Amino acid sequence: MRHALHRWTRMAAGLAAGAATVPPALAVLALAALRPRAGRAAAVRLATGERHRVERLLGGVPPAAGPVPPRAALRYLAARLPLGLLGALVLVSALVGAAYASLLVWGWPFYYDRWHLVMPSGVGGSFLLFLAACAAYAVAAFEAALVRRFLGPTRRQALERRIEELAESRAGVVAAVHEERRRIERDLHDGVQQRLVALGMLLGRARRHGGTGPGGDDLIHQAQQQTRQALAELRDVAWRVYPALLDEAGLRAALEAVAERSPLPVGLDYRVPAEPPRDVAAVAYFVVSEAITNAVKHSGARRVDVRLDLPDDAPALTVRVRDDGRGGADPAGGGLTGLARRAAALDGRLGVRSPPGGPTVISAELPCA
Amino acid sequence: MRVILADDSTLLREGLIRLLADEGHEVTAAVGDGDALLAAVGQDPPDVAVIDVRMPPTHTDEGLRAALEIRRRRPGTPVLVLSQYVEGRYAAELLSGEPSGVGYLLKDRVVDVEEFLHALERVAAGGTAFDPEVVRRLLARSSHGDPLARLTPREHEVLHLMAQGHTNAAIAGRLWVSRSAVEKHINAIFDKLGLPRTGGYSRRVLAVLRYLGS
Numbered sequence: 251m252r253h254a255l256h257r258w259t260r261m262a263a264g265l266a267a268g269a270a271t272v273p274p275a276l277a278v279l280a281l282a283a284l285r286p287r288a289g290r291a292a293a294v295r296l297a298t299g300e301r302h303r304v305e306r307l308l309g310g311v312p313p314a315a316g317p318v319p320p321r322a323a324l325r326y327l328a329a330r331l332p333l334g335l336l337g338a339l340v341l342v343s344a345l346v347g348a349a350y351a352s353l354l355v356w357g358w359p360f361y362y363d364r365w366h367l368v369m370p371s372g373v374g375g376s377f378l379l380f381l382a383a384c385a386a387y388a389v390a391a392f393e394a395a396l397v398r399r400f401l402g403p404t405r406r407q408a409l410e411r412r413i414e415e416l417a418e419s420r421a422g423v424v425a426a427v428h429e430e431r432r433r434i435e436r437d438l439h440d441g442v443q444q445r446l447v448a449l450g451m452l453l454g455r456a457r458r459h460g461g462t463g464p465g466g467d468d469l470i471h472q473a474q475q476q477t478r479q480a481l482a483e484l485r486d487v488a489w490r491v492y493p494a495l496l497d498e499a500g501l502r503a504a505l506e507a508v509a510e511r512s513p514l515p516v517g518l519d520y521r522v523p524a525e526p527p528r529d530v531a532a533v534a535y536f537v538v539s540e541a542i543t544n545a546v547k548h549s550g551a552r553r554v555d556v557r558l559d560l561p562d563d564a565p566a567l568t569v570r571v572r573d574d575g576r577g578g579a580d581p582a583g584g585g586l587t588g589l590a591r592r593a594a595a596l597d598g599r600l601g602v603r604s605p606p607g608g609p610t611v612i613s614a615e616l617p618c619a
Numbered sequence: 620m621r622v623i624l625a626d627d628s629t630l631l632r633e634g635l636i637r638l639l640a641d642e643g644h645e646v647t648a649a650v651g652d653g654d655a656l657l658a659a660v661g662q663d664p665p666d667v668a669v670i671d672v673r674m675p676p677t678h679t680d681e682g683l684r685a686a687l688e689i690r691r692r693r694p695g696t697p698v699l700v701l702s703q704y705v706e707g708r709y710a711a712e713l714l715s716g717e718p719s720g721v722g723y724l725l726k727d728r729v730v731d732v733e734e735f736l737h738a739l740e741r742v743a744a745g746g747t748a749f750d751p752e753v754v755r756r757l758l759a760r761s762s763h764g765d766p767l768a769r770l771t772p773r774e775h776e777v778l779h780l781m782a783q784g785h786t787n788a789a790i791a792g793r794l795w796v797s798r799s800a801v802e803k804h805i806n807a808i809f810d811k812l813g814l815p816r817t818g819g820y821s822r823r824v825l826a827v828l829r830y831l832g833s
Binding site for chain 2: 440444454
């Protein structure tokens, strides 16, 4: 109910503003007839403003593909004059209808003796209000159609833009995968492999010692320790490659595990009623774990707070990771770039706010449609 | 011997220091990157430098660059390069200069303590040591209308060991044949590969490797 009321208010404001721009539009058109250059500049400004009004208050317009060309601006202003007046008419009708309809509520005590005369006015007013509401929808749709028709983006422009976006995010995904593989190779090479070589050396030395006696025994004991550490490291690397828990027990469990493994205290506020789609869950997981890793490594933070939200009627899962460290995180850094690319691949967005002195907030919006 | 180690993994450096100490060698410096290595070698030239190919900052081939630079500044300084992966290119680059006192082993080879120490001693003494795996790859990918195909299996084995840097005596020992038999095989190989007969054994390794890796 509140939502609907809000939408109606926005629409009414949009129509009112549209009606209010009729006189300036007339003035601009007249100016353009007399002094073309000044007129054109004014037309571009006014048309751009109109475009924002329709985008914000009425909707139905995709984002602009570029600046408004002057001739298109003039044509648009001329074309929407009648529409502005129509919008005004619809609003006035709505007010008149509402006034008469309200008789049904407060008219009783005043007109109780002439009720048979007043009643039809109230009913007629209600119907006029209903008609005006329908007309408001129609006018809003017309407004959006005019903007699309004259100011773009045309369907074709919108498609081209979408293709550009897709090409960019596809390249980004490829780059992110490449980067991740490099990181995995480095993880294996710098950690597990070195440890195994060291372990082999220990065993080799033990054999040269003859494997018995105090020296050899000590070496074998060290080798055993190395084996344990190599196993722990291998487990860590495997986990960083893909947290199996994500598939087995879902996003919440995987995030709880990340929080438990973190050397910093991590508060997890999880408000997602149903398990999100798997690719969304995976990206959300990596955003959180990368942000926590960064906080541990670079920020000097004392604690990290993680919050995930997916209200019932929201189209996107929002992830927010805040640390109380020293800030100054670089969005262009390797890990964060990879996350931004992953989010873009889902048509989502990654935001990094990290002023010097902190706090750092890393947020992601991941559409779940 | 006096040895300098260069590897960015402290774990491995520690292990190697212990291993060499067990054998009575002395590690005069253990460093983690190319610049520090060059400085250490400049300050106190070792009998041999053991160098990991991958080191900071880029973790690609700094170690190899540093090894080549050492050889450029002080020709004849023995270097033994350790690498995580077999790279024919690295072997070829190491051999492109003075072909004595160079070695190129897979890192895993240090697990065979015995083998590793032998290789180290060979390199320090001015010989060569090439990883069997490196040699195997080079032999496998050699594509010279392939005179190699004309070698007998026995000659292949001899070439393989020769390429690793083993002396005739060592080859004879490994194959359970007499030294004169080995010499006969080697001459046959040189003939089949069209290589000039020369003396020093590292030069023949070089000849073989150059031929294979060209």
